[in-house]
Amino acid sequence: MTVNGLKNIPEFSIINEGDMDKEITVPFCCDLLSVAMSKAPAGAAWVTIMGNVNALAVSSLTDCACIILAEGTAIEPNVLSKAKIQEITLFKTDLPIFDAALKVYNLING
Amino acid sequence: MSNSLRIQYLISDEDFTRAGEASGDVKAKLKMMGVNPEVIRKVSIAMYEGEINMVIHANGGVIDVIITEKDITMILKDKGPGIKDLDLAMQAGYSTASENVRALGFGAGMGLPNMKKYSDEMNIETEIGVGTTVTMKVFF
Numbered sequence: 001m002t003v004n005g006l007k008n009i010p011e012f013s014i015i016n017e018g019d020m021d022k023e024i025t026v027p028f029c030c031d032l033l034s035v036a037m038s039k040a041p042a043g044a045a046w047v048t049i050m051g052n053v054n055a056l057a058v059s060s061l062t063d064c065a066c067i068i069l070a071e072g073t074a075i076e077p078n079v080l081s082k083a084k085i086q087e088i089t090l091f092k093t094d095l096p097i098f099d100a101a102l103k104v105y106n107l108i109n110g
Numbered sequence: 111m112s113n114s115l116r117i118q119y120l121i122s123d124e125d126f127t128r129a130g131e132a133s134g135d136v137k138a139k140l141k142m143m144g145v146n147p148e149v150i151r152k153v154s155i156a157m158y159e160g161e162i163n164m165v166i167h168a169n170g171g172v173i174d175v176i177i178t179e180k181d182i183t184m185i186l187k188d189k190g191p192g193i194k195d196l197d198l199a200m201q202a203g204y205s206t207a208s209e210n211v212r213a214l215g216f217g218a219g220m221g222l223p224n225m226k227k228y229s230d231e232m233n234i235e236t237e238i239g240v241g242t243t244v245t246m247k248v249f250f
Contacts, residue, residue: 034162034220037155038227042147050215054162057130061137061154063147078127086134 018089027101051075123170133157156228192238
């Protein structure tokens with residue numbers, strides 16, 4: 001399933017569209033950036049509450065498919081502008097991290 | 111070393127918003143060179159952790175990157191406080207990062223361990239009050 005498929009999850013809203021044709025391999029949950037840096041699989045739909053520019057850097061360096069900001073996490077204006085420049089797809093949701101990841105998991109696994 | 115590419119990056123002081131730009135740039139260059147994606151991932155992680163360490167602990171510094179056909183060498187040099195206990199700093203989970211830094215999602219004590227894990231060779235020279243130089247090499 002591609003990132004575009006996540007638009008079918010009603011609880012998710014899209015904040016920035018990057019490469020929507022990227023294939024999602026797996027949902028991945030983590031809020032510590034150094035841990036995410038070493039553990040996020042390529043193509044991951046990364047569910048986190050870290051809505052800062054450093055999370056964007058980690059997402060980009062680890063080739064995540066997209067970031068899903070859970071728990072209604074607010075982002076700073078510089079995050080949106082940087083996401084646009086780096087073409088990183090950002091979703092937000094009020095769902096808790098686990099529930100958001102489960103939605104992605106269920107969509108991938110039919 | 112005839113076909114080597116040398117790049118120098120200045121890592122600015124306390125600027126978390128720019129941390130990752132140097133490693134991102136190196137990543138893009140390696141991608142253009144057609145380097146194996148797993149190797150690019152190793153380089154990206156090792157260098158990004160180094161960049162973050164320089165911002166968090168050492169008021170920035172300079173990173174020299176040398177890319178040859180066989181490998182990449184990253185030399186991260188700072189004029190920070192130096193590392194008091196290197197063995198302790200290399201332990202996963204040990205961190206001297208401030209609360210502010212932790213709030214950004216860092217300070218998990220994984221920086222140096224990640225750098226060692228994802229580089230093929232790593233050497234650290236550090237002196238209290240003078241600074242630290244970390245040299246990492248990753249083979250293609």
